[in-house]
Structures are given as structure tokens and as C-alpha cells.
Amino acid sequence: DAGVIQSPRHEVTEMGQEVTLRCKPISGHDYLFWYRQTMMRGLELLIYFNNNVPIDDSGMPEDRFSAKMPNASFSTLKIQPSEPRDSAVYFCASSLETGDSGELFFGEGSRLTVL
Amino acid sequence: KNQVEQSPQSLIILEGKNCTLQCNYTVSPFSNLRWYKQDTGRGPVSLTIMTFSENTKSNGRYTATLDADTKQSSLHITASQLSDSASYICVVSDANAGKSTFGDGTTLTVKP
Numbered sequence: 001d002a003g004v005i006q007s008p009r010h011e012v013t014e015m016g017q018e019v020t021l022r023c024k025p026i027s028g029h030d031y032l033f034w035y036r037q038t039m040m041r042g043l044e045l046l047i048y049f050n051n052n053v054p055i056d057d058s059g060m061p062e063d064r065f066s067a068k069m070p071n072a073s074f075s076t077l078k079i080q081p082s083e084p085r086d087s088a089v090y091f092c093a094s095s096l097e098t099g100d101s102g103e104l105f106f107g108e109g110s111r112l113t114v115l
Numbered sequence: 116k117n118q119v120e121q122s123p124q125s126l127i128i129l130e131g132k133n134c135t136l137q138c139n140y141t142v143s144p145f146s147n148l149r150w151y152k153q154d155t156g157r158g159p160v161s162l163t164i165m166t167f168s169e170n171t172k173s174n175g176r177y178t179a180t181l182d183a184d185t186k187q188s189s190l191h192i193t194a195s196q197l198s199d200s201a202s203y204i205c206v207v208s209d210a211n212a213g214k215s216t217f218g219d220g221t222t223l224t225v226k227p
Contacts, residue, residue: 004158042219043159043204056214091158103149106158 006092006107014115018080021110023092024073031095033104034067034077038088049075082114117142119207119218127224132195136221138188138205146210150179150190153202153220162190162203195225 005024013019025032033048047057052069060067064083069075079086089111093104119140128134140148147166151159163174165181165188172179176199178191192199205218 043217045215093158103161103164104151104159106160108156108158 004092004094004105004107006090006110008110009108010111010113012113012115013082015083016081017114018078019082019086019112019114021077021090021092021112023075023077023107025075025092025094026105027073029094029096029105031097031102032069032075033093033095034075035091035093035106036088037091037109043091046077079112082112084114087112087114117207117209117214117216119205119216121203121205121218121221123221124219125222125224127226128195130195130197130225130227133191133193134195134223136190136192136203136205136223138190138207138218140186140188140205140207140216140218142186142207142209142216144210145183145186146208148179148181148188148208149206150177150188151204151206153204155201159204192223195223197225197227199223200225 007022030051034046035043037043046059047067048055049069065079067077089109091106091109093106095102095104122137147164149164150162152162153159162177163172163179167183176193181188202220202222204220206215208215
């Protein structure tokens, strides 16, 4: 398996624009997670899905953020409108086990810069 | 509130030397503790997992220890290599909600 695949790897956009980040989890993994990593706050869980259903979105910072998982092999994280404080590296991870207490397999991340 | 604290924040050592990274946690009830290695520009990769009954676990030159009584874990790296330069993140999961708390990581730099 190729591992968790994320795109784009880098995104530079202007404030107010819509940003869509994409993720393909490892085949057979029932759990998918979106994390945000910054120097100030480290890794933060934004939302996770089990069998394509959102289970916990308490980490989503505000209504500008939304995530979907239309099928077992694809998920998106959308920010609309984007703001400079959204600049961070966004990681997608998948797991076989319950919640995020199992081993997480991370993608390479999407580095977002909002000007 | 569940917390995971790692020390030191950063560390510089010479190639071939050993080092030990620390992780203290308040997560309760405890389920497991993982150490992840994150290379610059990459996603974290799991090194080892410790459950309540395990005191020591090795993965090559990496040895993790766990003291569930004092709620402390350490990651010892033996005979460091340049490729060990990375951030090491301690992640502790609770047994109730199955949720994990991430430490801020220790940045290790190995110099030739």
C-alpha cells in the first residue's frame, strides 16, 4: 500500500479564498483523522471519522472549517474563507483501531500558507 | 485535564552518543503510550507502543520505558546517527474515551 496520500503538499493562497485539502487513507483502515500542526500548539486533532461517519468534530476551530468523507477512500478538509491564522501543516492519518489510541499512519501533510 | 509534557524541548548531541528523552503525563485512566518520530517535512511515524503492563520495549537502537506508577516514560536512543535528527512526540491514550493527548515533542539534532 502507498500509505496515506495527501494533496496538495503545499498551498499558498490569499486571505478570503477557499482552500480544499484532500486525503486518501490506507485501504481497509476504518478510521480517518485530520490534524493541524503549528509551532505554537503542536499537533491538534480537528475531526475524525469512523466508517465515513464523523464521530468527533470538537476540535474544528470554527464554522469556516468543514470536513467530509463521501466514501472509504477519500476525505476533504475545507476552509472557507481562509485567514492568515489558518497557516499550518494539516495532516491526515488513518488507523485500524478504535479512536486515535491505535497506531496512526500519517500522510506527508499539506503545508498551507494564507497571505 | 489530560496533559503530556515532554523534556527537554530541544537537544543537540554528537553522532555516536546516547540520549534520553522524557515524557510525563496525567492521562487517566491510562490505555497506552506511543512514541512517534517526525522527520522534518514528513508525517509522524510510530516507533513503539507501551501498555500498562510493559516496562521496557526496544525497537532497534530505540528503547522506551514506562513507569505507570509515576506516569513517566522515556525514550533512549543508543549510538545516535545523523538520521535520528527529528522531533520525537509522546502520545498518551486514555482508556475511557479512547482519545489521545499529544506532547509538544522534543527536537533532537545529531551533529557529526
